Amino acid sequence: MPGGCVRWARTLLSCRNCRSYSALPAQAFTDAVTDLGCPASLFPIARALNRRIVAHLGPTNSGKTHAALQHLRQAASGIYCGPLRLLAWQVHAQLCSSLPCNLVTGQERREELGARHTACTVEMASHRAVVDVAVVDEVQMLADHSRGWAWTRALLGVPARTLHVCGDPAVLPLLEKIAGETGEELEVRHYQRLSPLVAARRPLACLSQVRSGDCVVAFTRRDVHAVRQEVESHGRHRCCVVYGALPPNARQLQAALFNASRTGFNVLAASDAVGMGLNLSIRRIIFTSIRKWDGTADRQLTAAEIKQIAGRAGRYGSRFPSGTVTAMNAADLQVVADALQQPSEVLTTACLLPSLSQLELLHAQHPQDNLPALLRRFAEAAAGSLAQTHYCYAQYEDQYTLATMLRHLPLSLQEAWTFSISPTDPADAPLASALLRFATAYARQLRVPVAATLLPPLAQARSEVDLLQLETCHRILDLYLWLAHRFPDAFEGAEDVALKSGALAALIDTSIREMGVQRRCRAGSEAAAAAGDDASLEAEAEWEQQQVEEWMRRKRSYHKHRR
Numbered sequence: 001m002p003g004g005c006v007r008w009a010r011t012l013l014s015c016r017n018c019r020s021y022s023a024l025p026a027q028a029f030t031d032a033v034t035d036l037g038c039p040a041s042l043f044p045i046a047r048a049l050n051r052r053i054v055a056h057l058g059p060t061n062s063g064k065t066h067a068a069l070q071h072l073r074q075a076a077s078g079i080y081c082g083p084l085r086l087l088a089w090q091v092h093a094q095l096c097s098s099l100p101c102n103l104v105t106g107q108e109r110r111e112e113l114g115a116r117h118t119a120c121t122v123e124m125a126s127h128r129a130v131v132d133v134a135v136v137d138e139v140q141m142l143a144d145h146s147r148g149w150a151w152t153r154a155l156l157g158v159p160a161r162t163l164h165v166c167g168d169p170a171v172l173p174l175l176e177k178i179a180g181e182t183g184e185e186l187e188v189r190h191y192q193r194l195s196p197l198v199a200a201r202r203p204l205a206c207l208s209q210v211r212s213g214d215c216v217v218a219f220t221r222r223d224v225h226a227v228r229q230e231v232e233s234h235g236r237h238r239c240c241v242v243y244g245a246l247p248p249n250a251r252q253l254q255a256a257l258f259n260a261s262r263t264g265f266n267v268l269a270a271s272d273a274v275g276m277g278l279n280l281s282i283r284r285i286i287f288t289s290i291r292k293w294d295g296t297a298d299r300q301l302t303a304a305e306i307k308q309i310a311g312r313a314g315r316y317g318s319r320f321p322s323g324t325v326t327a328m329n330a331a332d333l334q335v336v337a338d339a340l341q342q343p344s345e346v347l348t349t350a351c352l353l354p355s356l357s358q359l360e361l362l363h364a365q366h367p368q369d370n371l372p373a374l375l376r377r378f379a380e381a382a383a384g385s386l387a388q389t390h391y392c393y394a395q396y397e398d399q400y401t402l403a404t405m406l407r408h409l410p411l412s413l414q415e416a417w418t419f420s421i422s423p424t425d426p427a428d429a430p431l432a433s434a435l436l437r438f439a440t441a442y443a444r445q446l447r448v449p450v451a452a453t454l455l456p457p458l459a460q461a462r463s464e465v466d467l468l469q470l471e472t473c474h475r476i477l478d479l480y481l482w483l484a485h486r487f488p489d490a491f492e493g494a495e496d497v498a499l500k501s502g503a504l505a506a507l508i509d510t511s512i513r514e515m516g517v518q519r520r521c522r523a524g525s526e527a528a529a530a531a532g533d534d535a536s537l538e539a540e541a542e543w544e545q546q547q548v549e550e551w552m553r554r555k556r557s558y559h560k561h562r563r
């Protein structure tokens, strides 16, 4: 048991003796409340169950989630906790084909009569309702500085008799430490990729050479649209798009369009959002760059990130039985090829943030503090308790900025906290100002009509600027829905907004389909270059086939060895 845990237990004891937290000396009280060194002790229901943890570990496309879902389906009750709404929807649809299942995400709640199963996003996982089986997908995300706290809480706190976690093998040492700390049994199952994935011999050099089934990866919304225009300007392919700012249902519609044969939309331009949550029939991944802006710095992708994206090619059960990955120049291709051979860097810390009830305890001692002051006070006080543990304090700057923006409004701590954890990027000015508008209306009259969304008349986008405006409107509607689930009496237009949001996602999808230029293939040199490509294409295909056979040989020998 780490030091933090002992401190927490001792304080509780002395606390029980005097029957009040506030009777403790002030500093001891602050230390006890902000001690995050042993977060397992915050989840008594899970601790009382003495759970069994089964870890399904392997590379992308190795059947981890599929295996865990088999257990969930067979259980009398269970919960799936996924990284994205798209995955929660997918699992919900899969489970609903054989049993009643609820759906819970930040923006929607669908309850089926008699359902004992739930598909949810990880932030929505219940820490109270006991189930037989829980699945926590993409568990390596617990080290993510902005969202990792939700995985750490799910791993420690979901009250399931058996907890299945799926993820990259790099998370294993951390899982072992956490299971050691909770005293829970950990069973590890290793998986191998189900279909071959190989690096190409040569870089692509030019987007005129994309082929049907290619997915071209860029790292900003602007670059994704630039790739789409470039690909379509050559006149041979129409191009679908997938990126984070696109509403999830529009992403789903674009993915379905790309997957369907004979639509002409046979190339995909995507950001790294393609790495999770969509079932795509991709033959080849092409990295236009191996660097991205991560919010604080422009940096090279990690091996884990490259593998997560590259792993989308040749998905098992898709139209392409094997996948290839390449880049636009030789140096980048070398980095990508090396990454495919490398294990991901071992994860050492799981991220944590305090819960509302922990903040409320601290607030009881510092009633003069507003939310931003309390967030800072908590983070500073908690730092000591996390030293020399395998936990770290998650990034809370966005929450802090939003809390600061709302600090003058007459809101209770709980209300301010809820607005501050809403899905609002403070750097997204129209969205941040919608949040401020909603919170102000709520604080003044406890009523936020649909009119507060201030939506302009919506029409099909004819340009990228129009499209950006539609995407922004969709995010505002999404925010309204998210808040409507937390303040149902005040956000009275949820049903109306849900309908508008669905229609808007469809309008965005239609706009993208019809914005394509589909110029006729450029004459002359380009056509000649394309014709000249055929011989080299054949040589390339032959070389890839040899790599695939070599991959299959290695896999067979791995299995023989294990037997």
Ligand SMILES: Nc1ncnc2c1ncn2[C@@H]1O[C@H](COP(=O)(O)OP(=O)(O)OP(=O)(O)O)[C@@H](O)[C@H]1O
Pocket (backbone or CB within 6 Å): 058, 059, 060, 061, 062, 063, 064, 065, 066, 067, 166, 194, 279, 311, 315, 316, 317
């Ligand atoms: N035993 C199986 N029988 C039939 N289909 C399978 C089987 N195992 C996996 N699949 C299918 O293969 C694909 C990849 O499986 P799955 O999603 O479980 O992989 P994963 O390791 O979780 O990959 P990732 O999380 O990176 O997407 C899915 O479409 C899944 O339905």
Ligand SMILES: [Mg+2]
Pocket (backbone or CB within 6 Å): 064, 065, 066, 137, 138, 166
């Ligand atoms: Mg999976």
